[in-house]
Amino acid sequence: MHRRTFSRKYLGIPYAAFLLLFVAAPLIVLIYYAFTNGQGEFTVQNMTGFFSDPNTLGTLCYSFGVALVTTAVCLLLAYPLAYILATSRLKGKSVIVLIFIMPMWINFSLRITALKEILTWIEGNLAYHPFLNTVLGMSYDFLPFMILPIYTAISKLDGALLEAARDLGAGEAQAFLRVTLPLSLPGIMSGVSMVFLPAMTNYVVLDMLYNSTYIMGSLIGSYFAAYNWNGGSMIALILLGIICLFTLLTGGTDDENRRGGALL
Amino acid sequence: MIRRICRWTVIILILLFLYLPILILAVYSFTDATNIGAIRGFSVHNYVTLFTTPELRDMIFGTVVLAVGSAVIATILGTMGAIGAFYSRKGMASAITTMNQVPVVNADVVTGFSICILLVVVLGISKDTYIPLVAGHVTLCAPFVFLAVIPKLKQMDQSIYEAALDLGAAPFTALIRIVIPQIFPGIISGFAMAVTLSLDDYFVATYTKPATFDTISTYVVNATKGAQTNIKTALWALSTVIFLLVVLFSLVMNIRANREN
Numbered sequence: 262m263h264r265r266t267f268s269r270k271y272l273g274i275p276y277a278a279f280l281l282l283f284v285a286a287p288l289i290v291l292i293y294y295a296f297t298n299g300q301g302e303f304t305v306q307n308m309t310g311f312f313s314d315p316n317t318l319g320t321l322c323y324s325f326g327v328a329l330v331t332t333a334v335c336l337l338l339a340y341p342l343a344y345i346l347a348t349s350r351l352k353g354k355s356v357i358v359l360i361f362i363m364p365m366w367i368n369f370s371l372r373i374t375a376l377k378e379i380l381t382w383i384e385g386n387l388a389y390h391p392f393l394n395t396v397l398g399m400s401y402d403f404l405p406f407m408i409l410p411i412y413t414a415i416s417k418l419d420g421a422l423l424e425a426a427r428d429l430g431a432g433e434a435q436a437f438l439r440v441t442l443p444l445s446l447p448g449i450m451s452g453v454s455m456v457f458l459p460a461m462t463n464y465v466v467l468d469m470l471y472n473s474t475y476i477m478g479s480l481i482g483s484y485f486a487a488y489n490w491n492g493g494s495m496i497a498l499i500l501l502g503i504i505c506l507f508t509l510l511t512g513g514t515d516d517e518n519r520r521g522g523a524l525l
Numbered sequence: 526m527i528r529r530i531c532r533w534t535v536i537i538l539i540l541l542f543l544y545l546p547i548l549i550l551a552v553y554s555f556t557d558a559t560n561i562g563a564i565r566g567f568s569v570h571n572y573v574t575l576f577t578t579p580e581l582r583d584m585i586f587g588t589v590v591l592a593v594g595s596a597v598i599a600t601i602l603g604t605m606g607a608i609g610a611f612y613s614r615k616g617m618a619s620a621i622t623t624m625n626q627v628p629v630v631n632a633d634v635v636t637g638f639s640i641c642i643l644l645v646v647v648l649g650i651s652k653d654t655y656i657p658l659v660a661g662h663v664t665l666c667a668p669f670v671f672l673a674v675i676p677k678l679k680q681m682d683q684s685i686y687e688a689a690l691d692l693g694a695a696p697f698t699a700l701i702r703i704v705i706p707q708i709f710p711g712i713i714s715g716f717a718m719a720v721t722l723s724l725d726d727y728f729v730a731t732y733t734k735p736a737t738f739d740t741i742s743t744y745v746v747n748a749t750k751g752a753q754t755n756i757k758t759a760l761w762a763l764s765t766v767i768f769l770l771v772v773l774f775s776l777v778m779n780i781r782a783n784r785e786n
Contacts, residue, residue, distance in 0.1 A: 273618075
């Protein structure tokens with residue numbers, strides 16, 4: 262018998278402690294700050310304030326609008342592309358896929374800078390089309406995150422299923438609608454959750470493209486700049502609620518694909 | 526035939542959307558132009574500015590040091606966590622996995638803001654100590670290392686570790702010589718993931734960094750809010766350099782992957 266002074270499971274202790282300190286504790290503090298005022302007294306004012314102020318409600322709606330349109334644009338571009346790439350028999354396919362994923366690894370602020378310079382050249386003044394520019398910027402930023410999971414899902418699809426569908430008399434369109442599309446749904450869900458949530462919160466894209474309208478993330482930014490921890494915490498908490506709801510609705514995501522992890 | 530044309534049209538249009546801005550910027554980074562669309566002569570002054578301005582050099586150097594440093598810490602922590610969780614009781618394992626999931630699905634704004642509140646506002650740690658910044662980046666990256674290592678542990682042949690113990694290896698020796706080599710590809714991809722996440726981060730850095738320190742992201746975002754023209758165009762050069770590095774890195778990775786197959 263070995264005298265087990267060391268066991269592999271003890272290795273989990275530092276990480277568990279780390280998660281408690283930097284993941285669990287900040288969330289508890291966030292909840293505390295969200296329900297107190299500047300003097301540390303309990304209040305629901307931060308929450309009622311958010312849900313009764315037309316400005317903040319407008320921000321919530323605008324965020325949803327930006328996120329919805331961005332997700333739709335990304336999906337409309339990414340799905341056909343992912344389908345073409347996954348079903349083609351090209352030789353250097355892995356290289357082509359890599360080319361579409363590569364932008365993920367280029368610093369996003371520099372990529373948005375590039376887009377901004379081009380849009381300024383085309384439009385003259387960015388202020389004329391704030392919503393369009395924002396959606397373009399977000400789609401430009403997040404498109405690779407939509408392509409990869411859908412591509413992976415369609416690639417994994419069992420070709421025999423499609424053959425069976427055709428043998429049973431399904432036309433090409435029917436085979437796509439009733440076999441390929443439902444089976445690629447997990448990939449779509451992964452992609453949607455990786456685009457929708459950042460599109461609600463990544464306010465830097467709006468800032469850089471001179472769109473002065475707020476989205477949910479900008480509210481946290483402005484509370485932070487004003488040292489209003491209580492107000493900021495409430496927004497963060499509301500965002501967390503939306504994220505939880507969204508994760509439940511999309512049934513969680515395939516972690517391997519998160520932010521391009523599968524390719525590294 | 527029409528189908529093939531359609532396919533290639535989709536591929537090429539999306540490629541143009543993703544790469545045209547970066548490529549146009551790359552072309553303009555080699556000119557004297559201060560705006561896209563203006564036609565000026567060839568020049569490398571942007572690259573000279575990029576590599577000789579101390580402010581820019583420090584910013585790039587700081588970003589890289591921060592990324593590699595936090596990635597190393599995140600890789601050690603995340604790998605230990607994955608091994609620990611994988612061999613723990615079910616309750617403990619699922620508690621760790623659930624907490625691990627929070628920074629993964631959470632918006633970076635919320636992660637950054639909540640860490641700032643805990644460390645800076647509640648615990649009173651000064652941002653100038655870099656502790657909040659490094660802690661924030663490790664929190665951002667470590668969960669992805671954890672997620673990269675877990676599948677390798679699942680694929681591993683468990684009996685080899687047991688065999689090593691039976692042959693008299695101490696558990697710690699068996700861990701280092703048997704388990705680590707088998708999950709090494711996961712550790713490496715977790716590390717690479719951590720580096721890219723840290724390099725790309727804006728939000729965690731803004732909420733936790735010292736006022737005098739800038740990462741590439743925070744610097745670029747501030748620079749777009751009215752900086753001097755020479756800095757603005759030097760950033761075009763930076764964008765081009767990073768683009769080329771990413772292409773090079775992808776090529777190397779692809780060649781390596783092909784060789785393995």
